[in-house]
Every structure is written in C-alpha cells, then in structure tokens.
Amino acid sequence: MTISTGVTHRLKNFELKRNQMLKIENLHATVGDTEILKGLSLEINAGEIHAIMGPNGAGKSTLAYALGGRPGYEATEGSASFDGQDLLDMDPHERAAAGIFLGFQYPVEIPGVSNLQFLRESLNAQRAVRGEEALNGAEFIKLAKEKAALLKMDMDMLKRAVNVGFSGGEKKRNEMVQMGILDPKLAILDETDSGLDIDALRTVGSGINAIMRKPDKAVLLITHYQRLLDEVKPDFVHVLAAGRIVKTGGPELAMQLEEEGYEAIAEAA
Amino acid sequence: MSDSVKTSDYDAERKEMNAEAQEAVDKASTYEFGWSSDIEQDFAPKGLNEDTVRFISDKKGEPEWMLDWRLKAFRMWEKMESPDWAKLDIPMIDYQDAYYYAEPKPKEKLGSLDEVDPEILRVYEKLGIPIEEQKVLAGVEGARKVAVDAVFDSVSVATTFRKELEDAGVIFRSISEAIKEYPDLVRKYLGKVVPMRDNYFATLNCAVFSDGTFVYIPKGVKCPMELSTYFRINAENTGQFERTLIVADEGSYVSYLEGCTAPMRDENQLHAAVVELVAMDDAEIKYSTVQNWYPGDENGKGGIYNFVTKRGLCQGKNSKISWTQVETGSAVTWKYPSCVLNGENSVGEFYSVALTNNYQQADTGTKMIHNGKNTRSTIISKGISAGHSDNTYRGLVRVGPNAENVRNFTQCDSLLLGDQSGAHTVPYIEVKNPTATIEHEATTSKISDDQMFYAQQRGLDEEAAVSLIVNGFAKEVLKELPMEFAVEAQKLLAISLEGSVG
Ligand SMILES: Nc1ncnc2c1ncn2[C@@H]1O[C@H](COP(=O)(O)OP(=O)(O)O)[C@@H](O)[C@H]1O
Ligand SMILES: [Mg+2]
Numbered sequence: 001m002t003i004s005t006g007v008t009h010r011l012k013n014f015e016l017k018r019n020q021m022l023k024i025e026n027l028h029a030t031v032g033d034t035e036i037l038k039g040l041s042l043e044i045n046a047g048e049i050h051a052i053m054g055p056n057g058a059g060k061s062t063l064a065y066a067l068g069g070r071p072g073y074e075a076t077e078g079s080a081s082f083d084g085q086d087l088l089d090m091d092p093h094e095r096a097a098a099g100i101f102l103g104f105q106y107p108v109e110i111p112g113v114s115n116l117q118f119l120r121e122s123l124n125a126q127r128a129v130r131g132e133e134a135l136n137g138a139e140f141i142k143l144a145k146e147k148a149a150l151l152k153m154d155m156d157m158l159k160r161a162v163n164v165g166f167s168g169g170e171k172k173r174n175e176m177v178q179m180g181i182l183d184p185k186l187a188i189l190d191e192t193d194s195g196l197d198i199d200a201l202r203t204v205g206s207g208i209n210a211i212m213r214k215p216d217k218a219v220l221l222i223t224h225y226q227r228l229l230d231e232v233k234p235d236f237v238h239v240l241a242a243g244r245i246v247k248t249g250g251p252e253l254a255m256q257l258e259e260e261g262y263e264a265i266a267e268a269a
Numbered sequence: 270m271s272d273s274v275k276t277s278d279y280d281a282e283r284k285e286m287n288a289e290a291q292e293a294v295d296k297a298s299t300y301e302f303g304w305s306s307d308i309e310q311d312f313a314p315k316g317l318n319e320d321t322v323r324f325i326s327d328k329k330g331e332p333e334w335m336l337d338w339r340l341k342a343f344r345m346w347e348k349m350e351s352p353d354w355a356k357l358d359i360p361m362i363d364y365q366d367a368y369y370y371a372e373p374k375p376k377e378k379l380g381s382l383d384e385v386d387p388e389i390l391r392v393y394e395k396l397g398i399p400i401e402e403q404k405v406l407a408g409v410e411g412a413r414k415v416a417v418d419a420v421f422d423s424v425s426v427a428t429t430f431r432k433e434l435e436d437a438g439v440i441f442r443s444i445s446e447a448i449k450e451y452p453d454l455v456r457k458y459l460g461k462v463v464p465m466r467d468n469y470f471a472t473l474n475c476a477v478f479s480d481g482t483f484v485y486i487p488k489g490v491k492c493p494m495e496l497s498t499y500f501r502i503n504a505e506n507t508g509q510f511e512r513t514l515i516v517a518d519e520g521s522y523v524s525y526l527e528g529c530t531a532p533m534r535d536e537n538q539l540h541a542a543v544v545e546l547v548a549m550d551d552a553e554i555k556y557s558t559v560q561n562w563y564p565g566d567e568n569g570k571g572g573i574y575n576f577v578t579k580r581g582l583c584q585g586k587n588s589k590i591s592w593t594q595v596e597t598g599s600a601v602t603w604k605y606p607s608c609v610l611n612g613e614n615s616v617g618e619f620y621s622v623a624l625t626n627n628y629q630q631a632d633t634g635t636k637m638i639h640n641g642k643n644t645r646s647t648i649i650s651k652g653i654s655a656g657h658s659d660n661t662y663r664g665l666v667r668v669g670p671n672a673e674n675v676r677n678f679t680q681c682d683s684l685l686l687g688d689q690s691g692a693h694t695v696p697y698i699e700v701k702n703p704t705a706t707i708e709h710e711a712t713t714s715k716i717s718d719d720q721m722f723y724a725q726q727r728g729l730d731e732e733a734a735v736s737l738i739v740n741g742f743a744k745e746v747l748k749e750l751p752m753e754f755a756v757e758a759q760k761l762l763a764i765s766l767e768g769s770v771g
Contacts, residue, residue, distance in 0.1 A: 070722045092725035093733075101726075108723040112741030121737060122727035129728070161741070182727065 019045040021186055021218050022067075022087075026078035029059075029066045036062040038243035039078065044186070044218050051221045051229055051254060054240035055262045060222045061105055063240070064190045068102045069095050082186070096122075097129035099185030101178075103192045105222075107171040110162040115174065116144060118162050119181050126182065147180030151207045168195035176207045187212050188220045193228035205231025226258045241266040316365045319343060322476050325370045329445045329480075332452060342465050342475030349469050362539060362574065369477045369510070437493050439523075440485040444512050447483035454485060458516055462545035462582045462609070470541040470576040470603075474510045478543070481512035486521035486552070495751055497526040511542040517552035519585065526754055528559040538563075540599070542577045550585030550612065555593070557750050559758050562598035567768060569628025569657075572600025579606035580636075583615035583644075591618040592635065593749040595758040597765040600629060605663065607636035610644035610672075617646040620746040622758070624739075624765050625658030625690070634664035634695075639675040639705070648679040651743045653762075654690035655769035661693040666707060668700040675705040683713040684742050686735070686769050736763040 022044040029037035036059045044050055054060055065073045067080065069092035080087040082098055090098065110118060124134040135143065148155055151173050163171050172192050179187055189208070193201055209232055212219045221232060229237075229251065237253040238245045239262065246266050247253065257265055322343050326336040351362070434441050440451060447455050465475050486492050517523055540562060546554050556579075565572025575598070581590035592606040608617025619635035637646035646666065654660040660683065668675045683692035694711050716738050724734035740747065740759050747755050 065722075068722070068726050070726075071718065091730070092722065093728050093730045096726055096728040104723065104726075106719075108717075108719045110720055110724070110738060110741055112744030113737055118724075118727070118737065121733065122724070122729055125730065125733060126728035178727065 028077035051234040097126040101184035103175040103189035105190040115158040346472040438487040444481040471578040478510040478512035484515040492523040513544040524555040544579040546581035548588035553589040558594040565600040575599035577604040586613040589616040593620040596623040602631040622743040624653040627656040636665040655686035659691040665697040670701040681711040
C-alpha cells in the first residue's frame, strides 16, 4: 500500500493529540510569597506511567497540589491542560470530576465520617458533575468490596472514620482503595510508597497496576525509591529539582539516580 | 377541600405533597420554611394582664384550679425581673406588644388526621415531616409507627393512633384535653419538676401556656411507638407557650420526638416552653428535639427568641432520662435541658448539637443534679459557630452531700467556621461528696484547610465538604437520634450552614 508522507504525518499528529492527557507548559507556582515551581513543563499521554523523583523540597508535592487546585498554591505563569480543558480555570472538585486523583503524601483524617460515606458522597458528587446517575447503596457497597479486596483491605476498615487511627501504611493503602473506587483517568501519587513495608508495597504496586495500567489512563508517580518502580514500571522518569524538570529518561534513569544521587544528576543537567 | 373527597384523590394529593415536602427539605437556598399559611385565627386581645390569662383559661374551658394556678403564676411573674446572666445580647421584649393566644377556628371534632384541614396537612408536609411518618400518615402497610399529636399553633387539632395507644394504656393527649380528662394526674405532676417560680420565662409560661402535650406511660409498658409532636408558630405576633408533661411509671419506656420550624417574620417572636419529665423506678424516657425556629435573616433581623425550660426528674431507682437535641434555629436560644437524679442508680444523659450562623446567639447546656447514690451522667455537647454568631455551652454538674459514688463524664467540643464567630465553654462543677468521679474534656477546633482540600479533591464542592465535616463532628450526638430524625437533622445542619463558606 502506498500512502503519501503528508497524510501519514497528519494521521500521526491526530493520534498524538487524541492520546494527550496532561500538558503542562512553563508552569510557575507560588506558595505564600515564595515561588516554588519555576517553569515546569511536562506532557503525559494516556497509557503512560511517569515517575518524578527529586530531592526533598524540590517542589514535587507542590506540583501535585497545584494540579489538584489546592487553595494557596497559585499558578502565576504558564499553563496546564487536562483532556484539552484549561485545568487552572477549574475548581478542585471539578478537576476531581474530570478524572484527576491525588494520592496524598499525608492522608487527612476526617473524624465521624466513615470511609464508605465519604467515598459514596464523593463518587456520586463526581458522577453528578459528569451527568451520570448516582450509585445506590447496594451498587456502591459492591464496588467498594471489590476494590478493598484488590488492596487486601478489610471492609471493617472502610466502616471506620476516614484515616482516623490508621497506621501510616493503612492510610496509604486506603488512598489506593479510594483511587480504585473513584476510578480516575490520571492518578498523581505523592510518595504513596513511603511508610509501607515490603508486603504492603507489593500489594499497593499490584493495586496500582490493576486499577491504572490501562490504555485510557495514566499515572504520575512521585517517589524517592526504586522499589516501587520495580512493581510499577514507568515509561518515563523525570528529575525535579529547584522547581523544574531537569532531566528526563527511561526506567534506567531511576537506577542511575539510586546509584549516583540527585545532586550529581541535577548538576550534570 | 370538603369531607366528600375520595380516599384515592387524597392519596394522589398526598404523594404530590410528599414530593413537595421533600423538595422543600432538599432545596438549598435561604430559609426554607419562610411562609405563613391562611388559616383563620381567633386571637386573645394584644397585651398581657389578668384578663388575658382569664381569656385563655376560659377559651380552653379549664377548671377553676387551673385558672387559679395561672393567676398565681401571673402575679408572681409581674414581680420578677427578666434574667440577664446568660451570655446573650437580648433586645428588650415588650410583653404588652404581643398576642398570647391564637387558635384555629373551632371545627367539629375529628376522628383522624385524614379529616384534618388539608391546608394544615400542607403545613406539615412543608415542614418536611420525615418520610417514615408520612408513610404512616398515608396509611402505608407495615410502615413504622409514629404517633403524631399535631400541635398547630396553639391547639392540638388531631391525635392519631389514639386507639392503639389506649389499648396499651398509654395516655397521649394535648395538655388541654388532659387537664379535663385526667385532672388528678396532671395536677399531681404539673409544676413539680419545674416549680412555678423557677425562672422568669417558666413563670410566664405557667400563666399563659396555650397548649402542649401530656403523656403517661403506665407501669411496665413499653410505649408501642415513638411519640412525636410538631410545633409551629403560625400567627403573626403570637408568642408560643407550649407545656409538655411526660410521666413514665415504673418499668416503662417511651421515646418522644419534638421538632419545630417557624415561618419568616420581621418581628421578633417569643417562645417560652416548659417541658417536665418524670421517671419512676426502672423507667426510661428518651426525649429528642430538632429545633429549627426561624433564626432571623443574614443581617440578624427577625427570628425567634427561644427561652425554654426543660427538666427531667429521675425519681425512681434505676431510672433514666436522656435528652438529645439538635438546635439550629432561633435568633436567641436559652435552654438547659436538665436531669435531677434523685433515684439510686439513676442515669442522666445530654447529647447536644447547637449550630449558630449569621447573628444567632445560643446559650445552651445542661444541669446534672446528682442527689442519689450511684447516679451517673453523660454530657456530650457539640457547638458549631459560623458567621458572626455566638455559641456558649453552659453546664452544671452538682453532686449533693449524700450522693455516694457519682460519676459524670462531660465532653464539650466547639467547631469554629470563619473567624468572626465565637465559642465559649462555661462548666460549673459543685461537688459536696468526695467519692464522686467527674471528668471534663473540652476542645475547640476549626475545619482545617487540609480537610477541606482532601474532601474537595475527592469530588465534593465547598459546601458539601463543609457539611460532611460538620456532620462528622456532630456524629456522636446525631447517632443518638431516632433514624428518621437523624436524616432530617443532617439536612438541617447543611441548610443552616449555607452562606457560611466561600
Ligand atoms: N504551605 C507552605 N508554605 C510555605 N512554604 C511551603 C509550603 N509548602 C511547601 N513549601 C515549601 O515549598 C518547597 C517545596 O515543597 P514540596 O513541594 O513539599 O517539596 P517536595 O514534595 O518535593 O519535598 C519547600 O521549600 C517547602 O518548604
Ligand atoms: Mg512532598
């Protein structure tokens, strides 16, 4: 079959566009009066898993919060779009409904509110924004049971108040159950691996793969450790230092970081 | 609508009204219940003097002893001074510029709620009477039973389930009826828990109380259904002076629900109810309130003054009285549901959520008076203050010299929304017996930015996030409410917080 190069090019372009999920260009963000993100650019396509690594205080959590729309994390310059929508223009709950999920580095306690109540209200709020029907109690419980099993989480934990009295590891696992139930398009997981023992790390890793490794989904993993990346193999690894992506590579970059440390890489960049 | 309307039409209309009621509850805007309906009123002349008292007593066809009792109270009240010790900023009330009695035009006696003026039924529907109760009212088979003694304005217009209650020996009447039908029983207990001289507003209530409820549960009887009364102020400038008396005889049990809302008014209205409970040996009374009187507008204009005296006497050994209240309404609330624990091993409980927004002021709490041996009390108070409001918990735990081995646990939590509102905790503890164990815990917190963002990131908008967190804060108290009330109360908290965020 012959086909003119012009057409092939256009087709390719079209395909790329269709798959693009998150596009961040020259993003500057301040917390208080301090600029933390200083011209960060990043593109994530559907079906991809990206890892961001970088020293403490580099701005990794700030990036996650800025993408989630946390008040006080102000984008002062640049742009961020999600599925073609201007992300910076949306309220936090609208971003959630659009399909962005944040796995918190420090999950928050909400006394008196059970995980089940919290998630059912959250899911149905998202569905309402998307014009979908609310799940009834039975449908929701079925879904919750399925996702809890995936993460080896006891249903009794889901009946307890959100993160109250949970150990560090339980909190992280709970974040992944929430991710499973809310079924986002893009999961930004902020140090989900820290505080997990080896077995929990495996469970969480396989949970992430089961829930998110799909052609129409993408993951941004923020981590310090190779261990998680052994479980959830990234397509791209980025080094974030001083508010910018200073280096991008494949899985081998993570290995190199593990051996040489951030400083050497950041300086060489 | 006339008496000739067929049942099926009624059912159809009920359904429509139910949907409307649900919408009224669900609707998220300003005060939901701000309307007044069109029912003919019979007024006592404006102002307060002996003639007013005589008018009321005469209207109700009361016996001589009742009139004398009222007059005694009125003369006492005239010499009393309005209290000012509570942490409240109360504008002067002109007691002469108000009506003290209003009743719907007398109609022939009704056998059941079905025969009630549809306009009145509509009022109940708009009040958002819980679904379970609506089912009962609509005659749905197998629906949970809740008896409604409907107090419309000041007069009870209908009592349902009278027959079934009568079979169980339970007396559930408007207090006016009870005064005529069971004078000895009423006379024996009226004013015995809250003495006539107790306080300014209680004394006023004794003089001019319009109507209310009387309940008597005989020995060994577990009341076959939850008893429920809906109060409503419906006439302009008509103060409400409800009077409730519940007596639970030995080994009996009753759960009583009281809920109220009031229509939008510009003038301030006075509400001074008195509730007396008596529990004999091994008896238990559970009294639950959802209070949603008109709180005034967002600038603090209008609203109800709610000065209520509620007290329970645990007279018998092993008796128990439990107060649960959700207070979201009224411009000014002054209310301390209390327990006098005289019987050995008796138990008093107070679970309270008080929410104030805009310019509302609430000064509420409880008194646990331990006179008997081995008496126990639990106080859980959750105060939520938003807007420019002020919310005070004021509580007293007193242990008498002969009360051995008393235990009290008190937990007072305050939640502040925004930075213009106030929360205060004023616990008084008086212990005259060294064997007592008294624990008091208090916290004040704000909804954290972390919690807000966490909830929003999961998909809740700002108001839904606040409502969720506030309901979680109040959970310990809400779970004490009967099921149908708990749902209503949660919605009420959400509605009451509108405009307090963002
Ligand atoms: N709420 C805040 N107020 C002021 N500075 C902040 C705040 N949050 C983070 N920072 C600062 O921003 C920088 C980046 O923080 P963060 O994004 O948490 O880094 P990382 O997640 O990469 O460790 C740090 O210097 C941190 O001290
Ligand atoms: Mg971080």
